[in-house]
Amino acid sequence: MDLPLFSAAFAALAVALYVMLDGFDLGVGALLLREPDENLRDQIINSIMPMWDGNETWLVMTGVALLAAFPLAYAILMPAFYLPIIVMVLSLGLRGVSFDFRSQAVGQWPRFWDITFSLGSIVAASMQGLILGGLLQGVTITDHEFSGSVFDTFRPFPILTAVSVLAGYIVLGSGWLHLKGTAAVRALAERSLRRVTPVFVGLATVTCIAAAFVQPGIKAAWAAHTVPLVMIALLFYAASAILMTAIGGKSDILPLLLALLQFALGIAGTVLVIFPDVVPFRLTLWDASSSAVSQICLLTGAIVVTPMILAYSAFAYRVFRGKTPEKGWE
Amino acid sequence: MKLDPEVLARVQFAFTVTFHIIFPTMSIGLAAFLMVIEGLWLKTKDPVYLEIYRFWMGIFAMGFGVGVVTGIVLSFEFGLGFAKFAQIAGPAIGPSIGLEVLTAFFLEAGFLGIMLFGLKRVGPKLHFFATCMVALGTQISASWILSANSWMQTPDGITFENGRVVVTNWLRVIHNPSWLVRLPHMLLAAFITGSFFVAGVGAWYLLCGKHEIFGRRTVSLGLGFATVAVACQLFVGDLLYGKMLHYQPSKMQAAEGFWEENSPSPAPYNWIIIPDQTHQRNRFALATPVLGSLWLTHSLRGRVAGLKNTPRDLQPTMGMVFYGFHTMFIVAILMFFIVAVSLWLRVQQRLFSTRWFLRALVIMTPSGFIATIAGWYTAETGRQPWVIWGILRTADAISPVPGGAMLSTLIAFVVIYALFITAFLIFAFRMIRRGPEDAPDHAEASGSLVNALRTQVMDHAAATHPGEGR
Numbered sequence: 001m002d003l004p005l006f007s008a009a010f011a012a013l014a015v016a017l018y019v020m021l022d023g024f025d026l027g028v029g030a031l032l033l034r035e036p037d038e039n040l041r042d043q044i045i046n047s048i049m050p051m052w053d054g055n056e057t058w059l060v061m062t063g064v065a066l067l068a069a070f071p072l073a074y075a076i077l078m079p080a081f082y083l084p085i086i087v088m089v090l091s092l093g094l095r096g097v098s099f100d101f102r103s104q105a106v107g108q109w110p111r112f113w114d115i116t117f118s119l120g121s122i123v124a125a126s127m128q129g130l131i132l133g134g135l136l137q138g139v140t141i142t143d144h145e146f147s148g149s150v151f152d153t154f155r156p157f158p159i160l161t162a163v164s165v166l167a168g169y170i171v172l173g174s175g176w177l178h179l180k181g182t183a184a185v186r187a188l189a190e191r192s193l194r195r196v197t198p199v200f201v202g203l204a205t206v207t208c209i210a211a212a213f214v215q216p217g218i219k220a221a222w223a224a225h226t227v228p229l230v231m232i233a234l235l236f237y238a239a240s241a242i243l244m245t246a247i248g249g250k251s252d253i254l255p256l257l258l259a260l261l262q263f264a265l266g267i268a269g270t271v272l273v274i275f276p277d278v279v280p281f282r283l284t285l286w287d288a289s290s291s292a293v294s295q296i297c298l299l300t301g302a303i304v305v306t307p308m309i310l311a312y313s314a315f316a317y318r319v320f321r322g323k324t325p326e327k328g329w330e
Numbered sequence: 331m332k333l334d335p336e337v338l339a340r341v342q343f344a345f346t347v348t349f350h351i352i353f354p355t356m357s358i359g360l361a362a363f364l365m366v367i368e369g370l371w372l373k374t375k376d377p378v379y380l381e382i383y384r385f386w387m388g389i390f391a392m393g394f395g396v397g398v399v400t401g402i403v404l405s406f407e408f409g410l411g412f413a414k415f416a417q418i419a420g421p422a423i424g425p426s427i428g429l430e431v432l433t434a435f436f437l438e439a440g441f442l443g444i445m446l447f448g449l450k451r452v453g454p455k456l457h458f459f460a461t462c463m464v465a466l467g468t469q470i471s472a473s474w475i476l477s478a479n480s481w482m483q484t485p486d487g488i489t490f491e492n493g494r495v496v497v498t499n500w501l502r503v504i505h506n507p508s509w510l511v512r513l514p515h516m517l518l519a520a521f522i523t524g525s526f527f528v529a530g531v532g533a534w535y536l537l538c539g540k541h542e543i544f545g546r547r548t549v550s551l552g553l554g555f556a557t558v559a560v561a562c563q564l565f566v567g568d569l570l571y572g573k574m575l576h577y578q579p580s581k582m583q584a585a586e587g588f589w590e591e592n593s594p595s596p597a598p599y600n601w602i603i604i605p606d607q608t609h610q611r612n613r614f615a616l617a618t619p620v621l622g623s624l625w626l627t628h629s630l631r632g633r634v635a636g637l638k639n640t641p642r643d644l645q646p647t648m649g650m651v652f653y654g655f656h657t658m659f660i661v662a663i664l665m666f667f668i669v670a671v672s673l674w675l676r677v678q679q680r681l682f683s684t685r686w687f688l689r690a691l692v693i694m695t696p697s698g699f700i701a702t703i704a705g706w707y708t709a710e711t712g713r714q715p716w717v718i719w720g721i722l723r724t725a726d727a728i729s730p731v732p733g734g735a736m737l738s739t740l741i742a743f744v745v746i747y748a749l750f751i752t753a754f755l756i757f758a759f760r761m762i763r764r765g766p767e768d769a770p771d772h773a774e775a776s777g778s779l780v781n782a783l784r785t786q787v788m789d790h791a792a793a794t795h796p797g798e799g800r
Binding site for chain 1: 392395396398399400402403405406408409410413414416417418419420421422424425427428429431432491494495496497498500729730731732735739742743746749750753757760
């Protein structure tokens with residue numbers, strides 16, 4: 001049995017779930033900065049309150065799966081993305097305590113915690129984009145060890161992907177508010193979807209083209225998988241076009257589903273381009289994998305627990321289906 | 331100035347992990363305390379217990395939240411500062427840490443919400459069950475983490491193939507030689523910490539003449555738990571001392587502050603030393619004669635082994651280990667003194683009226699945190715120069731990251747964590763000053779969790795258990 005392949009599939013599943021789930025609540029956080037009305041801000045925060053920490057579980061799972069199953073990749077990637085990872089976890093931490101402290105604070109302080117929440121979301125989203133861009137451009141390694149500079153990830157291409165990812169998360173977040181928000185919040189979501197969706201599609205297109213220039217491996221992948229990659233791109237554009245027409249329409253959920261489809265397609269394309277590498281274009285998942293016993297331990301835990309987490313998450317989303325009450329959940 | 335990545339990586343990890351451990355210690359201690367309190371409430375139906383429960387649950391919830399977010403940082407930090415360590419140790423301790431993540435998720439998802447928000451909604455018995463599960467969950471989490479850390483102290487169950495660690499016996503990786511002594515040591519430390527925290531706040535109320543009944547009950551209970559836990563800790567601590575003397579002699583040699591291979595006979599007991607690592611001697615030592623022989627060798631004339639028994643390049647830095655250990659030890663002596671006096675005052679029925687003793691309790695409020703952190707400093711600095719004992723040196727584990735980057739992130743950590751702790755302390759002090767009578771029946775904060783599950787799930791549960799709802 002090809003254990004490393006299963007572990008890689010688990011890690012990929014964790015990343016994909018993380019990006020799609022935490023993506024919308026980071027996007028919602030970014031949008032919060034645009035909303036001056038405090039009551040509306042409460043409604044916006046309440047809409048993600050029940051799920052955000054469950055969503056972040058997938059980020060920790062990704063890190064730990066890499067550590068247990070692909071220690072070599074973990075040891076290369078953590079130093080390579082030293083700065084964006086630390087800034088990201090600090091931003092997520094700031095965001096996490098802001099949830100807690102905004103309900104405790106008095107006077108002007110709730111506003112302070114709202115701002116830290118929003119900035120934390122924006123910065124965390126951008127750092128994730130930087131990491132993606134750095135991965136695609138390729139990290140410098142010598143003898144299975146990171147040998148580049150920690151500032152490599154601040155090159156133009158990763159910065160471009162950072163902006164694209166942030167724009168994408170805002171589309172997801174707007175889609176979420178389109179589903180959950182009433183009246184004023186839904187109007188905010190519609191405005192933001194109209195403006196940001198075209199920007200996101202444009203940025204995504206530029207990113208894909210630029211990727212082929214900065215990384216020969218991506219050019220080769222385009223040549224090797226031309227048909228499926230073109231199909232994915234066409235589906236992406238189709239989803240975006242339908243999304244634009246669905247804004248403000250009868251279906252509350254359609255824009256969110258289409259935005260999720262956009263992300264699913266993006267992730268599928270990325271997987272197609274980098275497979276079977278765990279450090280893209282540098283190290284395959286079989287070269288980086290740990291001993292069979294470690295993989296079995298990790299996978300056993302994953303097989304038992306993942307369905308339960310998914311079931312619990314589905315339950316939480318079901319409990320909170322429909323519009324977020326304007327006066328909060330109480 | 332030349333920035334040394336090794337020093338900076340170690341300082342950064344020490345800072346973030348020190349900050350983090352405060353909160354799990356509090357969570358483990360308070361969760362167990364809340365479990366006992368709710369059990370007592372169910373048995374006696376005395377409303378004071380409910381008041382105690384509600385008050386301490388508020389502080390527990392907020393601390394849990396900070397613990398969660400500072401814990402996320404740590405799961406990445408192994409690789410950020412110590413890439414080679416992650417590569418070597420990942421196959422062994424990665425799965426343990428993964429299982430800890432899953433445990434923590436369950437604890438949060440399943441029961442914390444009911445515990446924090448469901449007191450009025452699910453009925454007391456189901457709620458008590460949730461509290462028990464949360465308390466158990468914090469201890470299971472601690473077990474995984476202690477297993478991983480103990481593996482770094484006493485690694486077992488692995489071999490090397492082509493320079494990579496291969497796990498040969500999974501059970502021996504988890505159940506390594508020091509795990510089952512270090513785990514109870516840490517759990518007892520958390521219980522003691524929680525007890526002194528609870529007793530200190532109660533004593534403050536008594537000194538102020540506020541919340542008299544609440545204050546008396548928590549002082550009495552806190553000291554009662556502390557008495558039992560300190561007594562157990564004497565035994566477990568001694569057991570661990572022996573274990574570490576066997577597995578890591580250099581740690582204990584450094585902890586006692588002797589250099590020569592054999593100390594004079596009878597050996598004095600060192601209280602304050604100014605060690606000089608370069609010349610392998612103490613520039614100054616304040617000691618009690620004969621006490622060293624008595625305590626450390628249980629004889630009148632026994633000699634104590636010094637750090638020169640360990641080759642120089644394998645020695646830890648004596649000053650750090652010595653002061654870590656002695657801070658813990660001196661705080662432990664103070665705690666022992668407090669619980670001994672408390673027993674005497676209890677017999678005399680003067681426990682709640684002896685003002686100097688209540689003042690001492692207030693001063694001792696943070697003592698458990700100090701002792702726990704000092705104990706971890708002993709464990710971790712005493713393991714040096716190894717990060718995995720006998721397998722990988724700390725200096726060889728450092729990530730290829732320049733010192734400047736490490737310094738900037740260290741500053742960022744300090745600034746943001748300072749914000750966390752300030753906010754936490756302000757809110758905690760406010761809760762304490764407001765007092766138990768005004769404590770809401772559900773927690774106002776929760777680091778996580780489904781703040782809002784309260785309405786739906788609880789209503790659903792209340793509907794299915796109509797007899798138990800109030």
